[in-house]
Amino acid sequence: MPVHVIDNLNTVAPAQWDALVPGNQPFLRHAFLSSLEDSGSLGPRSGWRAEHVLHYENDQLVAALPYPKLLVAVPFSPVGGSRILSATPEGGRELLSELPAYLQSEGLSSAHVNFTDPAADALLKLQPGWLQRIGCQFHWHNRGYRDFQDFLDALSSRKRKQMRKEREQVAGQGIEFEWLEGAQMSEVLWDFVYACYSNTYEIRGQAPYLTREFFSLLAERMPESIRVVIALQGSRPVAMAFSLIGGDSFYGRYWGCLAEFDRLHFETCFYQGMDYAIAHGVQRFDAGAQGEHKLIRGFEPQITRSWHYLMHPGLKDAVSEFLEQERVGIMAYAEEARSALPYRQVD
Template sequence: MPLHVAASLSAIDAAQWDALLPEPQPFLRHGFLSALEDSGSLGERSGWAPEHVLLIEEGQLVAALPSYRKWHSYGEYVFDHGWADACARAGIDYYPKLLSAVPFSPVSGPRLLVRRPQDGIELLRSLPGYLEAEGLSGAHVNFTDPALDELMADEEGWMERLGCQYHWHNRGYRDFDDFLDALSSRKRKQMRKEREQVRAQGIEFEWREGGQVSEAEWDFVYACYANTYYVRGRSPYLTRDFFSLLAERMPEAIRVVLATHERRPVAMAFSLLGGDSFYGRYWGCLAEYDRLHFETCFYQGMDYAIAHGIQRFDAGAQGEHKLIRGFEPVITRSWHYLRHPGLRAAVENFLQEERVGVMGYAEQAREALPYRQA
């Protein structure tokens, strides 16, 4: 079957797209990705031009690789700026490139959506010819799931890259105190002190599902989110319209916790729920309070996961400070296909060395976890 390309998810039937999703993770749903596009958060202005690669059989979508043509490497969380810089010095065009990822969200999960495994293999093996015809330097598939990892390992030319994140696991805790009982005495006291410091400042918390958030509250959520970029002299990736569109299309997946002081909202954390996992995505505050970030982004989410029987809490990329709060190191994977033979050889050598370092770091990071030794 020949490859098809869609420059917008609006050209793809939502029911056909969602029927290919192998698990209830929210980030690959038609509603989420189309909200990014329709809100203006994506597009050539942002350097993210939708370019979804498809296989269609008798009018039915049988395989899809949600993808974007990129002119930079921002918003990806698998950092290849060094590869691009090396190409610039050598006179090699690194951009544009093709990226399959969830824009601005470093969450592992399905990337290749298929009806049958052989459809996915056919799509992957058609990609090199497409890259050459389109003048793309390569293809990158970030934060993959085990099913795609297994498939990619057998495909010629694809190189695996490892990363490390920190996830919290709910081991059947009755409540937050039950979780604290699993920690060493010093760490247990530290977390209790942090939570008490927030309560002593008069901060209270209110949880909302997507359908319970008013437009005025979405204005506040966006102001907090955008402020995390403004304070660093950067522009936010997402537009204000994204939040309203997502609330229309996927309200059941949205969870927002509002931090209030004297009945006035001062901070928020925006999360998504899917299957047995809770995904903390965006946070922001409009006033500074001691330890508020840890409470809003971590402890409130852990409380929510325990209360609702959710097994895993992914609070976002990076942040070694998560280790001492019980978030465990987790290896992530991405896959890279580069057309230029010299660049491919150099990157392959780099990845072999990096892989050893990442695995060693993850093992060493476990020593910083606060759990009591058996």
């Protein structure tokens, strides 16, 4: 059966969609994606138009590509994971094989699949015409640490002292922290979270991508995946970090503050997340896409992958040549970054 395109995820039953999502990947769940749509975070104001490509067999949904209008991705979320949602490998291959015809019929010049997992890489590698691009992020790994001090003991003396000093600076300003799950959040607290989130954009003269309603919808639809840490000075909330948890991974997504304090960003976004991961046995902490400042705090280089299908042969050849050159540079950069990690050398 040819592909079927919908512009509203609520057309598909949540259970039917989620059955295609392997493991516990919060960003791909129907609840997350539909909250983006229903809250108005996606639409003309943000430059996104939802078009989900579906593949059915005998009226049963067997494969899907979320948001393929040029881009197959999780909106606003540079987080690795499944991108070709399929009940079987055959369904994924068939859906991908039909995508070029869809591009041509819609007059599109290209398709892009961002932040893929190994399963998607394996499928795309076998499809003709797709080009792979690599990138580099920084993720923290829990090596079975008993507590934060156990993690510090794995570092060089200088870096250990630096991190301890940063945490002491925050505590010395009277800042304490409270962790909350989605079900524990009130609308008043969500107002505070959104004020902090919006402030990170507004201080740069930008408009926030997400609407206030998105956070309430997400708390209603998938509260078990939400973690919020609130920084308080006395009883006054001054900053927050919003995260999602799924499987063995912890994803730091948004942060913001309404008052400035020394080293508060590092404590709220990094050290608090490490504490949480250690206490709850979470293996991996993805604190977001940007920032070499993560490297010196123990976040290790992680190669990311994306795939690109270009309709114009000449453009495809030129981009392919560029990607080969870029790959060499990124692999060298990741290796150099790894040599700068703060961990003690063990003979």
